[in-house]
Structure formats: C-alpha cells, structure tokens
Amino acid sequence: MRPISIVGDGAATLARRLADRLDGRVAVVERDDDPNGAPESDSTRSDPAADGGVVGPAQRSGADTAVAFDADGNWRGRGSVEGFDDLLDGLAPDHDYLLAVGEPRLRVPAVLLGSDPDPERVPGTVVVSATAPDRVDLGDVVADLDSAEPWITRETLVRRAEASPDADRAGAIATFTGRVRARDGPDDDRTTHLAFEKYDGVAEDRMAAIAEELAARDGVFDVRMHHRTGVIEAGEDIVFVVVLAGHRGEAFRTVEDGIDRLKDEVPIFKKEATESETFWVHRRD
Template sequence: MKVICVAGYKNSGKTTLVTRLVEALSEHGKVGTVKQMLHHRFNPENTDTGKHFDAGADLVAAITDTELVTIKRNPSLEDALNSLADNGADFAIVEGAKSSDLPKIFLGEPEGSDEVSNILVKLPVKSDWDIAAIVELMHDQPEWVTLDSLIMKVRSNPDLCLSGGIATFTGIVRRINDNVETTAIDFEKYEGVADRAIEKICFDMKQKDNIIDVLIHHKTGLIKSGEDIVYIVVAAAHRQELFQTLADTLEHIKEDVPIWKKEYTIEGDFWVHDKL
C-alpha cells in the first residue's frame, strides 16, 4: 500500500485535494483514506454504540446497510493505516497529521513554530493542482506492508487453486536475550542490494516443487521489543513442502540479505556482527 499525507492549515483545501486524489487513484486500485478528527466523536454518548463504549467495551462495531465502522480505544495513525492495508487498500491518503513522519504534500507554507518533516512537495492553497503529477508521486512511495496484506496478496495469486495451505512466519524483537533486556533494535539495509537479495530468495524458493508463492517483507529502522521485524508468507500444495520452505526461506534471509542491526539494551548499545 502506498501512503501519502495531505497536510496544511484550516481552509487550505486539504479535503478538496484528497477527494480529487481519491477519484484519480480509484482508476489505479483500491483507495483508503484517514482523517484525523481530534475534537470529534463518532459515537456520541446518547447513541447505542456510545453507550456500549462508555460502559467499557474495548471494541464496538456499528453496522448499517452500507457501512461498517469499528470503534476502538487508544487509537493511533499506525493502527488506522494497518487497518486499511489489512483490508486490501492499494493507496492510502491521510488528511491532516502534519506532525507525523509520513511523506507529505503540504498546502501553503509551514509556520515557523511548526516542525513539519518529510515534505515531498509544497502546493498553493485552493488551487488547480496537477493531479496526474501527484498520482505519479504517489506511485513512487515505499510500500506500507502488514502480514495480512501479504496474505491477501498471496490469496490473489491465480495459482492458489493448487495450494493446500498458507503458512506464515513473523519475527519479532526478543525482549530478553541471555538474561539481558533489549529495548529496541535499529535495522539498516544495504539499499537496493538488500531488496534484490529478497527478490532472489522469493524467486528461488518458488522454483521448488509444489511451491505456489513466497513473499517476504523485512522492516528497517528502530523497532521496539515485541514489535514485528520480518514477515514470510508461503503457499504450497502440501504441508511437507510448505513448512520446509518456510524454514529454508528464513535461513536464506539470515545468510544472504545485507541487513545489519544495532541492539539497544539496558546494559548498553552495540552492533551485532551477523547480518541478522
């Protein structure tokens, strides 16, 4: 899923630009949007869902003839984007969130007191924007990947009819290692080379008998203990090949992909010499 943020100040035309982008991107795939509404409530206290929520429900699903809305506690922008990816969105447009690290289209000029990062392009407010150019910019953004989005991609493979199962592996940051507590790990990859190595592993694994599909996603940057590092999804005709290929794929990632890690522990920080 490609993600971009449309940011700016009040009455700058953010919603207009988002709607135009939705219309244009809908010709290229499935589009999701996120709107930050920090001072609103979707389920007021006088509604049934509001009463459920105020009674202590952690999740409330509201269903109408045309809509499904899930209301949860402790929301985050990451949760919203993960939900869109999990539901098969090819593109996600976030309206607002100018303080986030997401790649941004900024309408107007940031004020001096605001620290706005990752601005890809600044556009005039309420203008006749070049939507085609923005769509092209959207296609250039990195992928936002979740495990469910990879599984959905495997399920869309026309050869899945030959598969008897899908297996996944999720690697996470181990919190306790040799009785030492790890708080986070910072992963760095050899740009370009690491991606090509992952593509080769997927290709090689799919040459094995009865293997239908293999997908890998390895995250980079600072990942906290307990959080996900790597996803592997394998579809195969039979369980024997399925589990063996899953294990083989993980070993090839560890051996062949140039990704290095710096480990942060309560006893100090250090670079791990192994690639993974």
C-alpha cells in the same frame, strides 16, 4: 498499500483532490476530534433503551465496533484501535493507497501545508511543502508516493499467495514474522528501536530471486517475502515470509529456509539503539 500523511490548513481539500487522481482503491482517514484533541461528543446519539427498546450489541454505547451495512455492500461504522499503525495494518490488504488527513505522527511520506510548515513536526520524509492545497503539483505527489516503500503486512502477503492459480491444490499456508525484540535477557539494556537500510532495488531483487527458487520446489506453489526499512520500534514487525504449499511439511520447511536465506543473502543493514548506546550490528558480528 502506499500511505501518505497530509498535515496543515487545507489538508482535507488536498486529500480529496489527490484521491480523485490516484488509480486503485484509496482509503481516506481523517481525525475526528476537537482542536484540543478530545473526541467529539457522542451525546446526540439516541438510546433505544430509553424508550424500552431492545439494545443490540452494536447499539450499546460501550460497543467496541459498530457497523451499518446495506444490501448494496455499502457500510459505515465506528471502532477503536490501539494506534494508527494498527489501522494501517487493517486497511493495507484491501487498498492501494491511504491518505491520512491531519495525522502528523506517522513514519510515512508527508505533505505539509501552511505559511510556515515545519519539517520537524513529522517523523516521515516530507515530499512536498506548500502554502495552500492549490499550490501542490499532484503529479509530483503521485510520483513520490509510487516510489516510496509500500506498507506491507503479513495479511497482504497471505492474500497475494492465496490468489495463486494453484491455490486449489494447496492445503497449507505457513508464515514467519520477525519483530523487534526489546531484550534477550532480563538484565539486558532495552532495545528501543532498530533502523534498517538497503540499497534501492538490490534487496528486492535478491528476495524475489530467493522466493522464485523456493517456489520451484515440489509441492510449493507460492512464496512471498517483505522486509521493512527505516525506524522500527520495539515490539513492531520487521519481516514476513509466507509460503503456500500442498502440505504442512513443505510449507514449514520452506518458510524456515526462506527466512534463513533472507538473513544470509539479502543486503540489509541494521542499526540497533538501546537505552545506553547505538551501533551497526554488522560491525559487532
């Protein structure tokens, strides 16, 4: 999935135009709060219990998630997540694009609208700045979005592996997830984030070659890899390896070999930021 943040006056209008232009499944996520950032009042929602009715779990005001689903497969709902990144992770496997309207805090490509757009307002790369939605060239936005790094999750790779034509012969899926460790020992300086850089195309080609070689093993049907780049904060996911195999033995061995070869053979450079210093890891090794 390729996400983009659209911020400023007319963001919703531009999102509708862009959604019509994109090919594939598109998710549009809009902020639903007042100008002060507080959630809109839910006081107008009726309470069936007030008239002696039976309240189902999805009708309780305290329900974490409520979904209405019809016979045609259409649904609408409400729920909660810890953060916007969690929402992206949940939508990524089923969508090709996500348009985040009015959400400036994402580390994804961004479009800024308004008479005086401030690039410092967003942590992501600003691909377009314009005074109004009709001043934005949609073709340029689509091109920039398609060339940006996609938002890949472990579940995305699992879904792709499960789509293998040999999936009916597979009895195991093994996965590895690498994440940012805050500290090795209790007295260590806390790592606040890591920043990863790679040569465009080179890392992807090497990972693809490793995956192809591993998938050629007897009993292994599909291997998927992805390494995120940019700034990744403590506790966030960095890298995924997914293996579809006939049995757990082949799956476990291959997923271990996969992450070991990725770390040894793929040219990705890591800068670590702790509470006291910042340094390139390869220069310390």
